[in-house]
Amino acid sequence: MTGFVMRRIMMVFPVMGFVALFVFLLLHLGPGDPAAIIAGDHATPEKLAEIRAAHNLDQPIPWQFMTWIAHVLHGDLGTSLLSGLPVTTLIASRLEPTLVLAFLTLAFSTAVALPLGALAACKRDGIIDKLATGYCVLGTSVPFFVVAYFLVLVFAIELRLLPVQGYPDAADGFGNLLLHLVLPVATLSVPVIALVTRTVKTALLDVLSEDHVRTARAKGISEASVIVFHGLRNAALPIVTVLGNIFALLIGGVVVTESIFNLPGIGRLTVDAVLARDYPIVQGIILLAGAAHVLLNLAVDLLYLKFDPRVRYQ
Amino acid sequence: MSQPLLQLHGLSASQRDGRKLGRPVLKDVSLHLDKGETLCVVGRSGAGKSLTALAVMGLMPPRDMAITGGAIRLQGEDLLNANPKRLRQLRGPRMAMVFQEPMTALNPLMTIGRQIEETLAGHGVTARRERAIEMLKRVGLSGAARFHAAFPHELSGGQRQRAMIAMALILKPLLLIADEPTTALDVLTQKQILGLLRELTAEAGTAIVYITHDMGVVADIADRVAVMHHGRILETGAAADVLAHPQCAVTRALIAAGTDISVKPQNKNLSGEPVLTVEGLVKTYEAGKSLRRNGETIGAVRGISLSLRSGRTLGIIGETGSGKTTIARSIMRLTDPDSGTIHVGGTELTALSGLRLKPYRKKVQIVFQDPYRSLNPRRTIGQSISEGPCNYGLCRKTARERAQRLLTLVGLTEDVIDLYPHQFSGGERQRIALARALALEPLALIADEPVSALDMATQATVLQLLRDIQEKTGVAIMLITHDLRVAAQMCDDIALLRAGRIVESGSAAQLFSAPQTAYARALLNALPGRPAKHDNKRRASG
Numbered sequence A: 001m002t003g004f005v006m007r008r009i010m011m012v013f014p015v016m017g018f019v020a021l022f023v024f025l026l027l028h029l030g031p032g033d034p035a036a037i038i039a040g041d042h043a044t045p046e047k048l049a050e051i052r053a054a055h056n057l058d059q060p061i062p063w064q065f066m067t068w069i070a071h072v073l074h075g076d077l078g079t080s081l082l083s084g085l086p087v088t089t090l091i092a093s094r095l096e097p098t099l100v101l102a103f104l105t106l107a108f109s110t111a112v113a114l115p116l117g118a119l120a121a122c123k124r125d126g127i128i129d130k131l132a133t134g135y136c137v138l139g140t141s142v143p144f145f146v147v148a149y150f151l152v153l154v155f156a157i158e159l160r161l162l163p164v165q166g167y168p169d170a171a172d173g174f175g176n177l178l179l180h181l182v183l184p185v186a187t188l189s190v191p192v193i194a195l196v197t198r199t200v201k202t203a204l205l206d207v208l209s210e211d212h213v214r215t216a217r218a219k220g221i222s223e224a225s226v227i228v229f230h231g232l233r234n235a236a237l238p239i240v241t242v243l244g245n246i247f248a249l250l251i252g253g254v255v256v257t258e259s260i261f262n263l264p265g266i267g268r269l270t271v272d273a274v275l276a277r278d279y280p281i282v283q284g285i286i287l288l289a290g291a292a293h294v295l296l297n298l299a300v301d302l303l304y305l306k307f308d309p310r311v312r313y314q
Numbered sequence B: 001m002s003q004p005l006l007q008l009h010g011l012s013a014s015q016r017d018g019r020k021l022g023r024p025v026l027k028d029v030s031l032h033l034d035k036g037e038t039l040c041v042v043g044r045s046g047a048g049k050s051l052t053a054l055a056v057m058g059l060m061p062p063r064d065m066a067i068t069g070g071a072i073r074l075q076g077e078d079l080l081n082a083n084p085k086r087l088r089q090l091r092g093p094r095m096a097m098v099f100q101e102p103m104t105a106l107n108p109l110m111t112i113g114r115q116i117e118e119t120l121a122g123h124g125v126t127a128r129r130e131r132a133i134e135m136l137k138r139v140g141l142s143g144a145a146r147f148h149a150a151f152p153h154e155l156s157g158g159q160r161q162r163a164m165i166a167m168a169l170i171l172k173p174l175l176l177i178a179d180e181p182t183t184a185l186d187v188l189t190q191k192q193i194l195g196l197l198r199e200l201t202a203e204a205g206t207a208i209v210y211i212t213h214d215m216g217v218v219a220d221i222a223d224r225v226a227v228m229h230h231g232r233i234l235e236t237g238a239a240a241d242v243l244a245h246p247q248c249a250v251t252r253a254l255i256a257a258g259t260d261i262s263v264k265p266q267n268k269n270l271s272g273e274p275v276l277t278v279e280g281l282v283k284t285y286e287a288g289k290s291l292r293r294n295g296e297t298i299g300a301v302r303g304i305s306l307s308l309r310s311g312r313t314l315g316i317i318g319e320t321g322s323g324k325t326t327i328a329r330s331i332m333r334l335t336d337p338d339s340g341t342i343h344v345g346g347t348e349l350t351a352l353s354g355l356r357l358k359p360y361r362k363k364v365q366i367v368f369q370d371p372y373r374s375l376n377p378r379r380t381i382g383q384s385i386s387e388g389p390c391n392y393g394l395c396r397k398t399a400r401e402r403a404q405r406l407l408t409l410v411g412l413t414e415d416v417i418d419l420y421p422h423q424f425s426g427g428e429r430q431r432i433a434l435a436r437a438l439a440l441e442p443l444a445l446i447a448d449e450p451v452s453a454l455d456m457a458t459q460a461t462v463l464q465l466l467r468d469i470q471e472k473t474g475v476a477i478m479l480i481t482h483d484l485r486v487a488a489q490m491c492d493d494i495a496l497l498r499a500g501r502i503v504e505s506g507s508a509a510q511l512f513s514a515p516q517t518a519y520a521r522a523l524l525n526a527l528p529g530r531p532a533k534h535d536n537k538r539r540a541s542g
Helices: A002-010 A012-029 A034-039 A045-054 A061-073 A087-122 A127-141 A144-158 A174-208 A211-218 A223-232 A236-251 A255-260 A266-275 A279-307 A309-313 B049-057 B084-090 B112-122 B128-138 B144-148 B157-169 B187-204 B215-221 B239-244 B249-259 B324-331 B354-361 B381-391 B396-409 B426-438 B456-473 B484-490 B508-513 B518-526 B530-541
Strands: B006-017 B020-033 B038-042 B065-074 B095-098 B175-179 B207-212 B224-229 B232-238 B274-283 B301-309 B313-318 B339-344 B364-367 B444-448 B476-481 B493-498 B501-507
Touching (some): A002 A012, A012 A034, A012 A061, A087 A174, A087 A223, A087 A279, A211 B095, A236 A279, A266 A279, B020 B049, B038 B049, B038 B215, B049 B065, B049 B175, B049 B207, B128 B144, B128 B157, B187 B207, B187 B215, B224 B249, B301 B313, B301 B493, B313 B324, B313 B484, B324 B476, B381 B426, B456 B484, B476 B484
Parallel strands (some): B175 B207, B313 B476, B444 B476
Antiparallel strands (some): B006 B020, B274 B301, B274 B339
8 A cells, every 4th residue: 555655656756747848848849939939029139148048048958957947846936027026926926816716616516516416316317417417518518707797797786795806805804805705616616516516426326326235225224324325435536536636727727717806816827927928927837737736636546545445455 | 824924926027218118027926935935036147036036125226127016025014015214124124135246246445344234223233343243253254353344355255245144134134035146156155155044044044035047056955946037937836846847948948057067078189289388387476465365365376287289178177266367367478477388389488578479479369257348348349359360460351351250150140240349248249259369360269267257048159159169160278167067068178276276187077077186076066956966867767
C-alpha cells in the first residue's frame, strides 16, 4: 500500500514537468518573436532589446527553460508586464474569491445532486427520475451567461432580494459577503448539479444491478441501508472522480461567471491578462490550473484507497 | 395433514418490458416442501430454477419480470401479497438464500464480518460481533477473527461460500434456498461445502431448496427432486425414484451428463512429435498476507515438466490456485517464469523477448475461460479473428477470407463476420474465441477452462467441436480444467496438479481407472453422485 502511495505521488512530478514545459513553450510556439509578443504592437527596437535581455530571450531555448524552471521552483513566476507586480502576488490576491466560490458551489451541488441522483436511480422512470433527467439535459446545455442574467433579472432586479454583483470584504460582515455569493454559486451550480446528478444516477444504477445488492436484500435489511451502504458507498468512486475534476475546473477560474458578477477572482484575472497580452500572468494561471488538476487527481486516487480495499491489495 | 413449510401453487411469471408482458418464463409451477426436507430443483440453464427461487424470496427483478399468477405460501402465509416490510421481516429469520457466484454475491468493499452483522442488525439482534465470529467458526473458517476483518477478495472461492453460508444461516432460517452454491468450486471444495450445509441445516431443522444442474449432487443430498425445463416442472418425486426411473428425456439427459464419467477412446495418434516441451518450470509469487493458504502462495508453480504431442490432448487438472493458469501464462510468455525451459517446435523461448519472440508467439495460441470478457466488445468478430494474421503480415483481404473459413470450421456461418460479440450467446462466443486462436495456425492450443462458464448442454457441443478440430488440423491441445468429467471426455494424457507440483501423470485411461496416488483417489471419490450411480446401475441391471 505504501508502495502504491509512493508511486502515485512520484507520478506528479513528470506530469507537472510536462505542464511546465507546455506553459514555457507557449511563448515560443507561436509565430514571431517572443519579445515582440511581450512588447505588444507599438514597441520600439530599444524596448525589444530590453525585453530580450530581461527575459533571457537571447539565450538558447533549453537554457531559457532551465532558468525559467529554476525561478518557478523558487516561487518566482515573473512580473506582470502591465503592473510590474510579481505574478505570484497577483494570483494570490485573486485566489480567495475563486476558492470560496468553488468550494461553496461544490458543497451546494453535492448536497442537492447526491439525494436527487439517488432518488432518480431508486425510483427509475418515476416522476422524480423524469424531472431529474430533463433538468440534466437543460442544466448542461444552457450557457452560464443566460442563467446568470436570468437569475440577476429575477432575484436582484425584480424581487430585489439579492445584490446584483460585487465581492465585499469579509471584514465588513460575513453575511453580506454570503449574500453577494448566492447568485454566482447558483449560476455555477446549475450545470454542476446536472453533471453530478447524472453521474450519481448512472453509478448507482450500475451498482444496484450487481449481485451483492441482491444478497443484501435477501438478508432482510431495510431498503435504505441497501441503498446507502451497498449502493452509494460502492458508487462513490466515479462520483468522487467527477467531483474532483469539477473542483479543479472551478479553481482554474470561471471566466464568465466572475465577469458577470464582478468577482475579483482568477477568472477575471485571466480575462484581463489575456486582453492585455500579459503573458507571465497567463503562464502563471495555466500552471496553477494544471497543478490543481494534477493534485486533485492525486487526492482522488488516494481516496480510492479509502473506498476500495482491492486497490490497497495490489 | 399438517401444512407444508413452503408451497408454490400454479406459479406463473413473464418477462416484462414496461407495462407490456413478454415471453412467459415460469408456467404453472407447483412445489411443496416440508420442514427439514431437502428438495433439489434441477434443470439446464434457462429452465427457470433461479427465477422460482427469487420469486419465493420476493427478489425477482421487478423491472424485467412480473408474476402473472399462482401463489407462494410460507407456513401458510401468502408471500405474493405480503407488503415489502413483512417480506423484509421474513428474509433472514424465516427464509435465506445462498447464491451461486460467491465473488460477486458479496459486497467487495465491506468486510465479511460487517456483512454478517448486517443481517443481525437488520433484525434487531444484539451481541452481533460475538455471534458473527461464532458463526464463522461453525462454518469452518478457523481463525474466525481474521476472517471477520477480511474483505471478500482476500478469500478463496470455497471460503467465500462458507462466509455466504454463515450469513444465510446465522438467524437459523426455516428455509434455505441454495442457488448452485458449488458450481463455481472444484470437486473437493464442493464436497466439503455440501457436507457443511447438511450438517448445519440438520442441527437447526432447516429445509433446503437446492438448485443445481448436476444430478450427481442430487444423488448425494436430495430427499426429493423436481426437474424443470423451459419454465415448467416436468417431473417430481423422491430422489431415489427419479434417479432410478426417470420419466422424461430431459431427466435422463441430465442424469447421463451428471453421473457418468465417459473416458475418451484411445487416441491412435501415439507417435505425434512433441510440439511443446516444458522442463523444470518454476514461477513463484511474493507471499502477501493472504488468508487463502497458510504460507503457500496461490498459483505458484514449483518445478513442472511436461510435453505436448501433436494431435493429442494433454489435460492439466487441479484445484483453484494449484498453478494451472500460471503454466499457461508462462508458456504464452504472458508472465516470465523464474526458471525452467519452454521449447516450442524445438526453439527455447524463455531466453527470447520482444521481436525475437514474435515468430514463436503465433505457434501457441490460447482460448480463455470467460467468453464474455475475452473478446473486445467494440470490434466486430471479423476484426478480432483477422487481427492476429494481419499482425503477421497477411493482407486484410486474405485474413478476412481466412476468418470466414474459420467461422464455418467452428460451426458458425460466414455472414456473421461483421457482428459484434454481444450479439452472440456464450457458446457461440467461445466458438469465436476458438476461431481467433486457430487463425494463426498454431502448433498447440491452450484451452484454459474453455467450458466452465457455459451450461452443460453448450459445454458438450463446444467440447465436441474441440475434438473435431483436433481431428481435422492435428493441433495439439493443452486443456486446463478443474472438471474431471471434462478431462475424462477430452484428454489422452493427464497431469494432475497440486500446489504447483505434478502429483500424478500418465494416460487418462489409467488415471481414471486405476489412480496411483491418494490425492487422485480423493478427487475421484469427491465427484458427486458416484455411489448413487453404482446403485442406479445395479438396480437397472438387476
